[in-house]
Amino acid sequence: TVVDEKLEGRKGVRKKGVDGQVRSFKEIPHTGRSGWVNLVKFWREDRFRQLHKHMERTFNALGPIYREHLGTQSSVNIILPSDIGELFRSEGLHPERMTLQPWATHRETRHYSKGVFLKNGEEWRVDRLLLNKEVMMSAAVKRFLPLLDEVARDFCRMMQAKVEREGRGEEGKRSLTIDPSPDIFRFALEASCNVIYGERIGLFSSSPSLESQKFIWAVEQMLVTTPPLLYLPHRLLLRIGAPLWTQHATAWDHIFSHAEARIQRWYQRLSSSQGRGSEAGASGGQYSGVLGQLMEKGQLSLDLIKANVTEMMAGGVDTTAVPLQFALFELGRNPEVQERVRQQVRASWEQAGGDPQKALQGAPLLKGTIKEILRLYPVATTVQRRTIKDTILQNYHIPAGTLVQVCLYPLGRSADVFAAPQRFEPDRWVNNGEKGQTVEGSSFRSLAFGFGARQCVGRRIAENEMQLLLMHILLSFHLSVTSSEDIKTTCTLILQPETPPRITFRKL
Numbered sequence: 238t239v240v241d242e243k244l245e246g247r248k249g250v251r252k253k254g255v256d257g258q259v260r261s262f263k264e265i266p267h268t269g270r271s272g273w274v275n276l277v278k279f280w281r282e283d284r285f286r287q288l289h290k291h292m293e294r295t296f297n298a299l300g301p302i303y304r305e306h307l308g309t310q311s312s313v314n315i316i317l318p319s320d321i322g323e324l325f326r327s328e329g330l331h332p333e334r335m336t337l338q339p340w341a342t343h344r345e346t347r348h349y350s351k352g353v354f355l356k357n358g359e360e361w362r363v364d365r366l367l368l369n370k371e372v373m374m375s376a377a378v379k380r381f382l383p384l385l386d387e388v389a390r391d392f393c394r395m396m397q398a399k400v401e402r403e404g405r406g407e408e409g410k411r412s413l414t415i416d417p418s419p420d421i422f423r424f425a426l427e428a429s430c431n432v433i434y435g436e437r438i439g440l441f442s443s444s445p446s447l448e449s450q451k452f453i454w455a456v457e458q459m460l461v462t463t464p465p466l467l468y469l470p471h472r473l474l475l476r477i478g479a480p481l482w483t484q485h486a487t488a489w490d491h492i493f494s495h496a497e498a499r500i501q502r503w504y505q506r507l508s509s510s511q512g513r514g515s516e517a518g519a520s521g522g523q524y525s526g527v528l529g530q531l532m533e534k535g536q537l538s539l540d541l542i543k544a545n546v547t548e549m550m551a552g553g554v555d556t557t558a559v560p561l562q563f564a565l566f567e568l569g570r571n572p573e574v575q576e577r578v579r580q581q582v583r584a585s586w587e588q589a590g591g592d593p594q595k596a597l598q599g600a601p602l603l604k605g606t607i608k609e610i611l612r613l614y615p616v617a618t619t620v621q622r623r624t625i626k627d628t629i630l631q632n633y634h635i636p637a638g639t640l641v642q643v644c645l646y647p648l649g650r651s652a653d654v655f656a657a658p659q660r661f662e663p664d665r666w667v668n669n670g671e672k673g674q675t676v677e678g679s680s681f682r683s684l685a686f687g688f689g690a691r692q693c694v695g696r697r698i699a700e701n702e703m704q705l706l707l708m709h710i711l712l713s714f715h716l717s718v719t720s721s722e723d724i725k726t727t728c729t730l731i732l733q734p735e736t737p738p739r740i741t742f743r744k745l
């Protein structure tokens with residue numbers, strides 16, 4: 238293949254073709270013509286798990302644009318902010334990503350509706366505008382922030398009790414070294430349930446319910462089984478009852494049944510409040526989470542509500558739990574950064590008089606920390622768009638309908654885009670990177686949540702959830718790590734640590 242033959246590396250911006258003409262699509266460097274040969278190679282060398290590193294290596298070998306053909310999929314991959322800007326500028330009113338076909342097939346075979354993640358066109362836009370009102374608009378953020386804050390505070394109380402009980406050192410100053418990932422997954426699920434269903438599920442108790450553990454397991458299983466199914470003819474696997482397909486579909490069934498039980502409960506409450514003629518609705522006029530809002534407003538059908546809250550639950554737990562693990566690790570191995578962030582958080586917290594929104598607004602380094610973590614460890618490793626018109630990228634002609642992927646891991650670590658890209662430096666995002674930490678301007682560099690009208694619908698939930706947890710942890714604990722070696726990462730559908738890092742929590 239082109240990569241294997243180690244064709245001359247061509248970094249930087251590509252000049253016009255020999256005769257000054259735009260070059261053809263076929264001339265874009267590629268990693269091998271046959272999608273099936275490439276796929277076999279990927280399987281043999283276990284490259285799916287290292288997809289992010291494979292992309293980084295390929296850009297280094299082939300330059301800032303390349304084509305890849307893998308099984309049934311093909312894409313053009315890009316990395317430079319100028320090309321990313323060009324791509325997003327022409328995404329149109331109904332931006333389209335690569336369809337996660339196995340997820341779509343699950344909905345079709347079970348006769349379930351699809352949520353915004355899987356829809357396209359005007360159908361997508363109608364649902365999306367309704368959801369934005371409940372999760373993206375600033376009035377909605379104001380409503381759900383206290384629910385996230387409550388869970389973050391409870392998490393810290395639970396951790397304090399654990400450190401006191403199991404830690405070492407004198408009373409009141411004990412420290413405990415643990416792999417915090419199981420607790421963080423519980424936090425993320427508890428927080429999601431509180432915001433989406435308006436329901437606490439008691440995951441910080443000593444015996445969390447079997448149902449919740451099953452849910453966490455099912456999301457993990459669904460994520461792991463997705464990448465291989467993306468490149469295989471999964472309808473054939475479905476027809477022959479292949480174990481990979483069965484595992485995938487069963488995992489989704491669990492995720493759906495979790496949502497189903499809650500929707501039924503709400504439906505009964507709503508029907509009985511209507512029966513009583515109550516004007517305040519099932520929630521008694523109190524904010525009771527995204528599901529409650531959607532049910533009471535009644536603008537989306539019950540099936541569409543189910544599809545969307547299920548997608549939000551499935552998309553909202555691992556995606557926030559994993560960056561939080563990386564954040565604890567980076568703050569732990571960079572004590573000076575940790576102290577700087579803590580000082581700002583403390584000052585802001587004291588000023589805010591217990592108002593979580595004010596406290597976050599006064600601590601921009603917390604936001605910078607999250608952006609920096611997602612730069613180094615983008616939980617979704619690519620953002621994709623299907624072009625709606627002919628475009629030119631790196632002076633190559635890209636026909637309408639091409640799938641173009643922005644590769645976030647190599648982008649975040651590129652020295653052409655970020656100064657000292659290996660350094661964990663939340664300051665680089667504060668005051669528009671005034672400290673010269675990005676190379677040439679600042680547009681199209683922070684894309685972990687995607688872009689524009691199709692960006693992550695859970696973005697405001699995720700950002701606030703992660704910032705609030707870090708805020709309360711920094712107010713309560715000093716963090717350190719047992720080893721400051723880089724964490725090895727692996728790609729399922731999301732980028733995560735190969736082995737979760739161990740963190741020492743010392744009570745302040």
Ligand code: HEM
Pocket residue numbers: 334353354355365548549550552553554556557560611616617619620621684685686687688689690691692693694695696698699
């Ligand atoms: C750190 C956490 C998260 C990251 C990095 C992340 C990342 C992303 C990205 C990159 C996209 C595609 C955006 C695009 O195409 O432009 C996306 C879409 C989506 N995310 Fe997230 N996400 C996170 C958390 C969440 C949460 C908490 C939820 C649910 C509450 C959620 C639900 C969704 C949904 C439903 C979509 C599809 C939106 C649409 O197509 O209209 N995500 N996310």
